[in-house]
Amino acid sequence: MPGTWGIHYIADEIAVGFGRTGRMFANEHAGVAPDLLCLSKGITGGYLPLAVVLTNDSIYDAFYDEYATLKAFLHSHSYTGNPLACAVALEVLAIFQEEQILEGLVSKTMHLASYREMFEALPWVGEFRQLGMIAAIELVKDRETREGFPWEERVGFQIFKKSLEHGALLRPLGNVIYFFPPLTITEEEMDRLADIAHRSVVDVLDS
Ligand SMILES: *Cc1c(COP(=O)(O)O)cnc(C)c1O
Numbered sequence: 001m002p003g004t005w006g007i008h009y010i011a012d013e014i015a016v017g018f019g020r021t022g023r024m025f026a027n028e029h030a031g032v033a034p035d036l037l038c039l040s041k042g043i044t045g046g047y048l049p050l051a052v053v054l055t056n057d058s059i060y061d062a063f064y065d066e067y068a069t070l071k072a073f074l075h076s077h078s079y080t081g082n083p084l085a086c087a088v089a090l091e092v093l094a095i096f097q098e099e100q101i102l103e104g105l106v107s108k109t110m111h112l113a114s115y116r117e118m119f120e121a122l123p124w125v126g127e128f129r130q131l132g133m134i135a136a137i138e139l140v141k142d143r144e145t146r147e148g149f150p151w152e153e154r155v156g157f158q159i160f161k162k163s164l165e166h167g168a169l170l171r172p173l174g175n176v177i178y179f180f181p182p183l184t185i186t187e188e189e190m191d192r193l194a195d196i197a198h199r200s201v202v203d204v205l206d207s
Pocket of ligand 1: 012013016040051
């Protein structure tokens with residue numbers, strides 16, 4: 001049921017669902033439950049394209065009745081319920097249980113947090129932000145004033161190119177370097193990623 005105000009709450013957990021923030025769904029951190037929940041990406045571990053929208057009974061029932069009432073929710077997609085993608089999604093759910101992915105994230109998340117110091121020691125790091133298995137390193141020209149690099153310099157892109165040379169594919173968002181690794185990443189692989197990101201930032205900016 002919609003909450004006190006009768007307003008439906010739609011949560012897009014396409015990026016943050018399926019353990020990314022350390023809980024199965026990010027809404028759990030806030031102790032709330034959406035009326036509509038959009039999921040994709042992690043639902044298949046990213047291996048096949050699948051997206052779903054979950055809803056509660058009150059919304060479902062609004063579109064479900066005897067045929068003669070014509071209450072159906074008239075929409076369709078070419079590949080709705082694609083069996084191959086659904087099979088992969090079921091396997092991902094099985095892996096979450098069998099390999100205790102959520103439980104394993106506790107130490108991995110702490111490991112990711114342990115990089116804060118090495119990045120904050122760099123003069124160009126304005127902020128190191130982290131939630132669960134997402135970390136963002138905000139690069140700035142001036143740490144005191146938080147003045148950013150001019151966008152024309154494409155500092156993030158230079159660092160991306162340098163990191164390829166060192167053997168990692170970073171995907172900066174502007175001048176924010178971020179880590180969004182597979183939840184199955186090992187701590188050794190995380191170390192390698194952090195080391196390459198660190199080296200690439202220094203290579204590009206310390207010149
Ligand atoms: C990737 C992404 C989308 C797009 O999802 P599609 O399933 O590709 O349409 C929407 N919202 C968020 C938050 C995303 O990360």
